[in-house]
Amino acid sequence: MDIMAPPPAEPAVRQLADLPVGGVATVEGIDEVGVLSRRLLEIGFFPGARVEVVAAQWPGDDPIAVRVGGSTFALRRREAQLVQVSPLRPGEGTR
Amino acid sequence: MNAAAASAAASADTDPSTDLRIALVGLPNCGKTALFNRLTGGRQKVANYPGVTVERKEGAFTGASGRRYRLLDLPGTYSLTPTTLDEAITRDVALGRLAGEAQPETIVLVADATHLALSVRLALEVRDLGLPMVLALNMSDLARRRGYALDRERLAAELGVPVIETVAVARRGADGLIETLERMPAQAPVPARGWQQPSAEQVRDTHREAARILDVAGYREPARRALAAQADRMLLHPVLGMIALAVLLFFVFQAVFSWAETPMGWIESAVASLGEVVRGALPEGPLRSLLVDGIIAGVGSVIVFLPQIIILFLFILALEDSGYLPRAAYLLDRVMGSVGLSGRAFIPLLSSFACAIPGIMATRTIPDMRDRIATILVAPLMTCSARLPVYALLIGAFIPARAVGPFNLQGLVLFALYFAGIIAALCVAFVLKRLRRGEDTHLLMLELPDYQWPDPGNVLLGLVERASLFLRRAGGLILAFVVLLWFLATYPAPPQGATASPIEHSYAGMIGHALAPVLAPIGFNWQIAVALIPGLAAREVAVGALGTVYAVSGDEEAVTQTLSSVIAADWSLATALALLAWYVFAPQCLATLAVVKRETGGWRYPLVMAGYLFALAYIAAGITFHAARAFGAG
Numbered sequence: 001m002d003i004m005a006p007p008p009a010e011p012a013v014r015q016l017a018d019l020p021v022g023g024v025a026t027v028e029g030i031d032e033v034g035v036l037s038r039r040l041l042e043i044g045f046f047p048g049a050r051v052e053v054v055a056a057q058w059p060g061d062d063p064i065a066v067r068v069g070g071s072t073f074a075l076r077r078r079e080a081q082l083v084q085v086s087p088l089r090p091g092e093g094t095r
Numbered sequence: 096m097n098a099a100a101a102s103a104a105a106s107a108d109t110d111p112s113t114d115l116r117i118a119l120v121g122l123p124n125c126g127k128t129a130l131f132n133r134l135t136g137g138r139q140k141v142a143n144y145p146g147v148t149v150e151r152k153e154g155a156f157t158g159a160s161g162r163r164y165r166l167l168d169l170p171g172t173y174s175l176t177p178t179t180l181d182e183a184i185t186r187d188v189a190l191g192r193l194a195g196e197a198q199p200e201t202i203v204l205v206a207d208a209t210h211l212a213l214s215v216r217l218a219l220e221v222r223d224l225g226l227p228m229v230l231a232l233n234m235s236d237l238a239r240r241r242g243y244a245l246d247r248e249r250l251a252a253e254l255g256v257p258v259i260e261t262v263a264v265a266r267r268g269a270d271g272l273i274e275t276l277e278r279m280p281a282q283a284p285v286p287a288r289g290w291q292q293p294s295a296e297q298v299r300d301t302h303r304e305a306a307r308i309l310d311v312a313g314y315r316e317p318a319r320r321a322l323a324a325q326a327d328r329m330l331l332h333p334v335l336g337m338i339a340l341a342v343l344l345f346f347v348f349q350a351v352f353s354w355a356e357t358p359m360g361w362i363e364s365a366v367a368s369l370g371e372v373v374r375g376a377l378p379e380g381p382l383r384s385l386l387v388d389g390i391i392a393g394v395g396s397v398i399v400f401l402p403q404i405i406i407l408f409l410f411i412l413a414l415e416d417s418g419y420l421p422r423a424a425y426l427l428d429r430v431m432g433s434v435g436l437s438g439r440a441f442i443p444l445l446s447s448f449a450c451a452i453p454g455i456m457a458t459r460t461i462p463d464m465r466d467r468i469a470t471i472l473v474a475p476l477m478t479c480s481a482r483l484p485v486y487a488l489l490i491g492a493f494i495p496a497r498a499v500g501p502f503n504l505q506g507l508v509l510f511a512l513y514f515a516g517i518i519a520a521l522c523v524a525f526v527l528k529r530l531r532r533g534e535d536t537h538l539l540m541l542e543l544p545d546y547q548w549p550d551p552g553n554v555l556l557g558l559v560e561r562a563s564l565f566l567r568r569a570g571g572l573i574l575a576f577v578v579l580l581w582f583l584a585t586y587p588a589p590p591q592g593a594t595a596s597p598i599e600h601s602y603a604g605m606i607g608h609a610l611a612p613v614l615a616p617i618g619f620n621w622q623i624a625v626a627l628i629p630g631l632a633a634r635e636v637a638v639g640a641l642g643t644v645y646a647v648s649g650d651e652e653a654v655t656q657t658l659s660s661v662i663a664a665d666w667s668l669a670t671a672l673a674l675l676a677w678y679v680f681a682p683q684c685l686a687t688l689a690v691v692k693r694e695t696g697g698w699r700y701p702l703v704m705a706g707y708l709f710a711l712a713y714i715a716a717g718i719t720f721h722a723a724r725a726f727g728a729g
Contacts (some may be wrong), residue, residue, distance in 0.1 A: 032295070035178050039540060041295060042174040044213060046302045054324075055331035063428050063438070063539050065331050070210025070316050072327070072543040074425040076432070079540055 014087070016051060016066065017080035024052045025085035027068075037082055044069040045083050113281050114163045116197060118188060120221055121205035122214055123171035124418075124544040126233040129263035129553050130205055131168040134273070137556045139168075141564070145195045149184045150459065158277045167199060173213060175220050176292050178538070179462035189224055190290060201279055202228045203272070208238035208245075208260070209317055209545065215305040218254060220293060227279055228256045231272050235260035237547070241317030250312040264550045323546050330419070331543075336426050344445075347410045351449065355402040362402070366395030381585070389581030394574055398566065400450060403480045405562055407449040411442065412557040416549035421541050428539055434521045435528025437461055438539060440470040444520070447477035451687045453565055455694055462538060469527045471694065472704055475687055476520035476680070478513045485630075485678050486512055488638050492659035493671040508675075515679045519711065580629045584640070598640075603628045617677075617713060618670040618720035631685055669723035676719040680712035 013028050027049045030037045045051070045068060054072065055065040062077035121127040131139070135154025144151045152168040169188055170181035177183035184193065191198025204221055206214030211232075218230055232238075232247075251258040257275050262268030293301070330336050370391045377383040414420045420442055428438030439461045447454030454474045461467040490505050497504045580603070589600040598604050607625030614624050622641065630637030638658070645661050662671070688701040695701070 035176075036538065036540075038176055038295065038298070039173065039178050039538075041298050041302075042176070042213075042216075043540070043542075044302070046299050049302075054327055055336075056333070057426065057429050058333035059429075062432075063425060065327070065425060065543060069212045070319075071213065072545075074421070074428070074438070074539055074541045074543055076428065076539040079538070 012086050013084050015081045016045075016053075016075075016083035016085050017061070017064065017077050019051075019053045019085060019087065021053050021056050021064075023087060024050065025087045026050055028084040028086055030084070031082045033082065036079060040079065040082060043073060044071065050088075051083075051085060114165050115276070115279065115281050116165050116167070116200045117203055117276065118167045118169050118199035118201075119203050119205055120169050120185060120189065120217070121171060121233075122173055122207065122217060124542060125171065125205045125207040125214065126263045127171060127205045128168060129550065130231065130233055130261060130269060130272075131166060132553060132556050133261075133263045133269045134164075134166055137559075141560070144184055144193065149181050156273070158273055160277050162277065162281075164276060172217075174217060174293075174298070180464075181459070181462075189221065189226070199226065200281060201276065202226050203231055203276075204228055204256075205231050205233050205261075208232040208235045208243060209241065211245075211309060211314060211316070212302075212305055215254070215309060216301045218256070219301045219304055222254065222256065224290060229272065229275055229279070230254060230256055230258045231261045232258060233261050233263055236262045236265065236268075238317055241320070242315075243317040244313055244315040246313045250308065250314070253308040253311055264552065319545070326546060327422075327543075330422055331425065336422075340423055340426055347407070348448070350410070351403050351406050354406050358402040359399055362395070362399045366391060366399070370395075384585060385578065385581060388585075389578055390574065393578075393581070400480050401562060401565070404449045404453065404565055405558060407446065408453070408558055408561045409554065411446065412554045412561075413549040415442075416547070416554060418544040418546045421543050424541060425539075425543060431524075434524040435466075435531075436469055436473075436524050437463065437466045439541065440466065443470055443474060444477055447474040447479060450479050450481070450565070451475045451477065451684075452690050453561060455687065455690050456564070458694070465531060468695065468700060469524055471691055471700065472527065472707075473520040473523050475704065475708065476516045476523065478516045478679075481684065482512075482678055482681060485637055486675065488641075488659060488662075489671050489675050492663045493666075493668055512675060512679055515676075519680065523707070523711075580631070584629060598625060617717040618667070618673040618724075619677075619716070620666070620670070622665075623670075623674060630681075667724075669720050672723050673716040673720035677712045677716040680708050680715055 016025070016027075019025055027045050027047055029047055030040055030045060049068055052067045053064055054067050057063055060077070063074050064077070064080055065072055065074050066080070119127050119131055131152065131154060134156050136156070139152050139154040142151050142153075143149065149170065154166045154168075156164050156166065158164065167188065169185040172182040172185045174182075175186045175189065177186055187193040188196050188199065189202065202221055202224070204214070204218045206218070214230075218228070222228060230250075232245075247258050247260070259271045259275050261272050330339055370387045373391060374383060374387050377386065411420070414423075424438035424441045426438075427441050431438055431440055440458070442460065443454045443457040445454075446457050451474045454477065455471050458467045458470045458474070461470060486509060490508055494505050494508050499507055582602075583606070584598055584601050584603040586601055589597045599608075604625055606628055607621050610624040610627075611619075611621040614627075619627075622645065626637045626640040629640040641662070642658050645658060645665075688705055691701045691704055692698060
């Protein structure tokens with residue numbers, strides 16, 4: 001429908017945990033699983049917020065450091081998996 | 096009820112001398128504690144909230160009008176929906192729900208002016224409680240220098256509360272806040288009836304509302320310095336960051352041991368001369384023995400570690416203030432997570448290298464109770480400084496000072512003993528993780544605050560606080576145990592004409608002889624068994640006790656020297672190695688167990704801890720003894 005649509009190989013929405021280091025994205029939503037999701041929401045992962053992954057530990061990119069709003073948070077992979085994001089720079093590729 | 100409250104409010108209004116109860120609420124890392132110190136001049140009462148191990152900090156100050164303010168520093172939180180015990184306390188106190196704690200009459204919401212979004216969102220949530228509130232824009236000098244913009248009047252109008260700039264680290268940085276508080280009417284708190292935890296939808300709404308308000312008020316967040324982003328690229332890097340952390344830790348340990356040497360010498364000689372003075376001033380008898388051998392020697396053996404603790408905490412506080420420590424926790428989260436600990440356990444475990452007591456108290460920052468218990472249980476496996484005298488004695492007596500490549504064999508053995516403790520801690524944590532099964536719900540979700548220069552005043556206040564906490568908690572307990580152990584080691588007095596050392600006839604000697612058969616399989620003779628009993632009060636006392644048993648006299652230096660030649664002749668190498676292994680796991684000093692009981696609120700965990708440490712020490716010593724014998728060191 002839109003000629004500017006991103007190539008279909010690139011999934012539009014994915015988990016924050018799968019964003020590469022340096023990747024920038026917009027938060028789409030948070031999976032509702034109790035207190036964990038609640039806290040993520042409170043510290044700034046609300047729909048529309050801009051996030052950037054600034055570092056990831058080896059191996060397995062766990063934990064990661066994410067900039068959101070004016071703050072940086074360290075999140076375990078399990079925590080980052082709850083946040084659905086859509087990348088702002090398509091083509092950065094999934095890992 | 097309402098009429099009474101109203102009249103109380105009216106009378107308070109007309110009486111400027113009435114105390115106003117204020118609570119500080121704010122995000123973690125907003126500079127709340129620095130502002131608390133600025134307002135109260137660092138004079139504070141530290142205790143626990145009733146029934147829980149959350150630290151309660153209260154202070155007071157007087158305004159120009161003569162009105163007294165009682166200030167409560169509530170634990171930092173992102174919202175009124177708690178995820179930890181600390182945050183639950185903040186909510187309950189703010190709501191006036193906590194038994195035994197009066198509801199504050201005014202809330203000072205402390206916000207970091209360099210990024211306001213989350214603070215303003217929290218302010219919206221707290222505003223709904225219906226209490227008078229002031230928003231303090233802390234670190235406003237920093238924000239200004241970095242080019243922040245804000246229409247403060249507009250923000251105040253939008254929020255409906257006064258908005259004041261503060262600089263907690265500057266001399267008169269809280270004067271504006273005090274002036275505003277002076278104008279706040281004293282009024283009885285309105286009970287927040289019907290307050291309900293906001294729904295997820297409401298949280299999203301407060302985010303939107305906060306963004307709208309900050310937009311209307313023309314808030315421009317200062318840009319993050321390029322240097323900070325660069326520093327993070329290096330310090331959070333999986334390889335470079337780890338190297339930087341290792342270098343830093345090496346430097347800290349180097350400093351803890353080399354800088355502390357001189358002041359520790361001063362304390363030792365001061366304690367020794369105090370003992371001599373008292374010895375000279377009193378006639379021989381039980382009182383003199385209790386004072387000199389019991390109290391002065393025992394308490395002296397604890398305060399001698401104060402320099403090491405102060406130096407270690409100097410680094411910890413400065414690193415904390417600078418924003419680096421949470422980054423270290425981030426770097427180590429993976430390693431610690433693989434054995435079921437949180438990255439947050441890094442700071443308590445680091446403190447435990449000085450002494451397990453402040454380390455165990457530092458576990459309060461770990462939100463998950465099971466994580467916290469696991470950290471407490473392994474903290475004593477970190478080689479605390481009290482084990483050093485024992486290690487030094489045995490290594491000096493049995494390990495030749497031979498060069499092994501570029502290293503010294505004695506130094507390598509010492510390093511191996513430290514390393515064995517760390518490995519043991521990881522193994523024990525892993526076993527605990529397996530034992531508790533259940534779902535793995537560990538949180539990291541740790542804020543990595545912006546870097547800043549540590550404020551010397553705050554670091555100094557923190558040091559005084561830690562040092563006095565250590566002295567009060569450890570000192571008081573040690574005093575009691577030392578008196579008890581002195582009694583056991585002194586009574587009953589030896590019969591006339593006895594040739595053996597007096598301790599052999601005492602209760603401690605009897606216990607030692609009774610224990611000897613149990614300890615024989617791991618290579619310990621009865622003299623060691625006797626020395627292990629006073630060693631329970633504080634491990635290093637075991638050296639002095641061995642001296643007593645072998646009837647060596649003289650000052651501490653001389654005891655160590657002659658004792659090492661005596662035991663080098665009397666013990667086999669296998670026995671000495673077994674004793675070293677024993678002390679890696681060293682049955683807890685009693686003061687640590689008492690702190691564990693206090694922090695966990697019962698006898699269960701101190702008993703578990705003592706039990707597993709005894710078992711590990713026995714097994715490790717046994718294996719070492721028999722392995723050494725098999726290799727011909729019998």
